[in-house]
Structures are given as C-alpha cells and as structure tokens.
Amino acid sequence: MDLKKHSGFVAIIGRPNVGKSTFLNRIVGQKIAIMSDKAQTTRNKIQGIYTTPDSQVVFIDTPGIHKPQSRLGDYMVQSALSTLNEVDAVLFMVNATQKRGRGDDFIIERLKQVKKPIFLIVNKIDQVHPDDLLPFVADFQHTLDFQEVYPISALEGINCDELLSAVVKQLPEGPQYYPEDQVTDHPERFIIGELVREQVLALTRQEVPHSVAVVVEQINRRDEQKILIQASIIVERSSQKGILIGHGGQMLKRIGTQARKQIERLLGDRVYLELWVKVQQNWRDKKVDLQALGYQP
Ligand code: GDP
Ligand code: K
Ligand code: MG
Numbered sequence: 244m245d246l247k248k249h250s251g252f253v254a255i256i257g258r259p260n261v262g263k264s265t266f267l268n269r270i271v272g273q274k275i276a277i278m279s280d281k282a283q284t285t286r287n288k289i290q291g292i293y294t295t296p297d298s299q300v301v302f303i304d305t306p307g308i309h310k311p312q313s314r315l316g317d318y319m320v321q322s323a324l325s326t327l328n329e330v331d332a333v334l335f336m337v338n339a340t341q342k343r344g345r346g347d348d349f350i351i352e353r354l355k356q357v358k359k360p361i362f363l364i365v366n367k368i369d370q371v372h373p374d375d376l377l378p379f380v381a382d383f384q385h386t387l388d389f390q391e392v393y394p395i396s397a398l399e400g401i402n403c404d405e406l407l408s409a410v411v412k413q414l415p416e417g418p419q420y421y422p423e424d425q426v427t428d429h430p431e432r433f434i435i436g437e438l439v440r441e442q443v444l445a446l447t448r449q450e451v452p453h454s455v456a457v458v459v460e461q462i463n464r465r466d467e468q469k470i471l472i473q474a475s476i477i478v479e480r481s482s483q484k485g486i487l488i489g490h491g492g493q494m495l496k497r498i499g500t501q502a503r504k505q506i507e508r509l510l511g512d513r514v515y516l517e518l519w520v521k522v523q524q525n526w527r528d529k530k531v532d533l534q535a536l537g538y539q540p
Contacts, residue, residue: 248297251331251414255364256305256323256354258346259283261338262366266397267291267304270407274509275427275434276304277441281452284444286315286538288322290428292421298411299419301428303330315527318538327357332390332413336364339371339394343382351386360390360413364406369396431510432459433537438505439474439518442498443487451486454479456526456536470510473517477526477536484520495520 255263259282267276271291277284289304305326306319327333335354337347354361363383368376380392391409395402427434436457444452456477463471476498478484488495495518503516526532 248416249411249414250299250301250417250419252301252303252329253332253334253410253414254303254305254326254330255334255336256327256350257336257364258338258341258344258350261336261341262397263304263336264289266336266364266366266395266403267302269397269400269403270302271426273426274438274505275429277437277444279441279444279452281444283316283319283453284441286319287429287433288326292426292428293407294419294421294423295411298414299421299423300407300410300414301420302334313527314530315533315538318533324353327353330359331415332359332410333357333361334364334410335361335387335389336366337383339365339367339376339379342379343386347383348386354387361387362406362410363387363389363392365392365394366397368394368401369399432462434509435459435462435472435506436474438509439476439498439502439516441505442502443476445501446494446498447486451478451483454483454527455487456538458536469513469515471515471517472506473519475519475521477521477523479523479525479527481522484522487520 255266257263260280264276264278264285268274270293275291276289285304285306291302291304293300293302303326305323311317311320335350365380376394393402393406395406436459439457440455443455457474458477459472459474461473465471476487478487499516499518503514506516507514523532526536
C-alpha cells in the first residue's frame with residue numbers, strides 16, 4: 244500500500260432525509276447510494292471512497308437514526324451508532340429547512356460520547372434565506388462543541404469542495420485503503436438491487452416501500468450486446484405483490500424500465516432486466532430472512 248498524506252474514515256450521520264446519500268454520491272461522482280424523499284431509504288452502511296493524489300477519505304453513509312419499529316429498524320439504528328466509535332471524524336448533517344427536533348437531540352446525546360472531531364453540516368441551503376442561517380446554526384452550537392460548521396447544498400454542490408478540504412485536514416497520515424479508482428466497498432450486485440429498490444420507493448406509497456427487499460439472482464454477461472439481470476422483489480403480503488405488479492403488469496413494467504436505465508448507466512452497457520415479485524411473510528421481523536437478505540452482520 245502507498246503511504247498517503249491523509250487518510251481515514253468519516254461517518255455521515257443525521258436524521259432521515261437530510262441528504263446524506265445525496266452528499267455521498269456527489270463526493271464520489273457516481274450513484275452508489277440510492278436516494279428518495281422517503282425515510283429509511285438507506286438500510287446498510289455504504290462506503291463512498293474519495294481519493295486524490297495526497298489523500299483518501301472513506302465516507303460511511305449510515306442509515307438514518309430513528310425509533311426502531313421492527314427488527315430491521317433495530318439493525319439499522321445499531322449499525323449507525325456503532326459506526327461512530329470506529330471513525331476518525333463525524334459529519335453530523337442537518338436540514339437547513341427544518342428546526343432542531345427530537346431526532347437531532349437523540350443523535351446529539353450519542354455524539355457527546357464521541358471523542359473525534361465532529362463537523363456540523365447544514366445541508367439544503369439552496370432552500371433558505373442566508374439571514375436565517377446564523378440563528379439556525381446557533382441553535383445547534385448550544386448543544387455541542389463542533390470542530391467546524393459548513394453550510395452546503397449537496398444537491399447543487401455548494402461549498403462541498405471546501406468541506407472536503409477541511410475534512411481531509413483533520414485526518415491522520417495513513418495508508419491508502421482502496422485502489423484509487425474504487426468508489427465504493429459494495430459489489431455491483433448490491434448496487435443493482437438497490438437501484439431496483441429505489442424505483443419501488445419512487446413509485447409506490449405508504450407501507451409498500453418499507454416492506455420491500457430486492458435480491459439479484461443473476462447477472463449474466465451472455466454476449467457483447469446485453470447483460471441479462473434477474474431480480475426478485477420481496478414483499479411481506481400478497482396485497483403488496485398486487486400493488487407492485489399493478490393493472491396488467493403496468494407498475495412492474497415502469498419499475499423495470501426506470502431501474503434498467505439506472506443500471507445501464509452504472510454498468511455502461513445495455514441491460515435486459517427481468518423482475519419477479521415474491522411474498523415472504525414478515526421478512527422484516529425474521530432473523531433468518533434478514534440474514535439471507537443481507538441485513539444482519
Ligand atoms: P438521506 O435520507 O439523509 O440519505 O437523504 P437523501 O440523500 O435520500 O435525500 C432526501 C431528499 O432530500 C431527496 O429528495 C434529495 O433530493 C433531497 N436533497 C438532498 N440534498 C439536498 C439539497 O442540498 N437541497 C435540496 N433542495 N434537496 C436536497
Ligand atoms: K431518504
Ligand atoms: Mg440515505
């Protein structure tokens with residue numbers, strides 16, 4: 244391994260929907276974490292790797308911290324909290340359009356135990372008047388001693404490079420953990436499943452998004468023309484299966500078409516995507532099912 248000037252691990256933590264995954268994708272310049280306007284979109288820790296000639300930062304996108312309502316929820320929160328003790332710095336991201344709430348205070352209490360530098364990242368500043376920023380930040384600064392405060396827009400890229408430089412400065416000297424062209428620790432297969440799940444999130448409502456898991460059964464580079472991908476969408480009830488298939492299969496077709504475009508962008512190849520919907524009763528509360536679907540350590 245080469246010796247790099249600065250390298251280390253940085254956790255991104257914050258309430259659901261503050262923009263953690265959007266920020267991560269911007270940093271690595273590629274979509275590795277799916278995004279949606281729904282809470283609990285991100286279920287696993289996802290590492291985004293940022294490499295320059297003299298630094299490597301491994302950002303860890305954590306599932307949002309919330310009150311767990313199932314075994315899956317419990318896993319997500321534990322996964323986020325345990326990360327805090329293993330990193331070199333923490334980015335605590337908040338939403339500039341949302342007053343400090345109980346979710347933030349819950350995280351702040353945990354952050355008080357963390358000995359590493361903590362940055363306050365005020366995201367979505369494209370949505371607020373500059374005059375409102377100062378009192379917003381002050382309200383958070385009362386609660387914790389932040390290393391630095393950065394107002395940013397992950398969506399528009401405002402102030403993101405400045406934040407990156409500041410983070411790099413905080414990291415110790417160390418090795419390059421990953422090859423310079425690698426942007427994430429997750430295999431292609433995982434991201435493909437996530438891209439299918441993202442379209443389910445985008446196109447369905449209420450309980451359906453939270454009840455869905457995706458298993459990529461096969462990725463088959465059959466010829467030079469196209470890659471055949473077969474995936475199953477797992478739901479908890481047959482009523483949800485009906486919603487996902489839709490009248491005359493219309494819904495599943497839409498999910499498939501949109502997911503295929505995203506997967507083609509990821510792989511840089513033409514893709515033939517086959518989707519099935521399967522019912523697995525209460526998979527979110529069964530240990531065996533969670534393990535099989537990749538949601539348990
Ligand atoms: P996460 O749950 O914290 O990972 O949040 P996501 O990255 O999934 O984003 C949640 C929603 O906020 C999505 O609809 C994003 O498009 C939106 N969003 C993220 N960053 C920004 C930003 O800087 N400005 C605005 N206006 N919207 C943003
Ligand atoms: K989200
Ligand atoms: Mg996310």
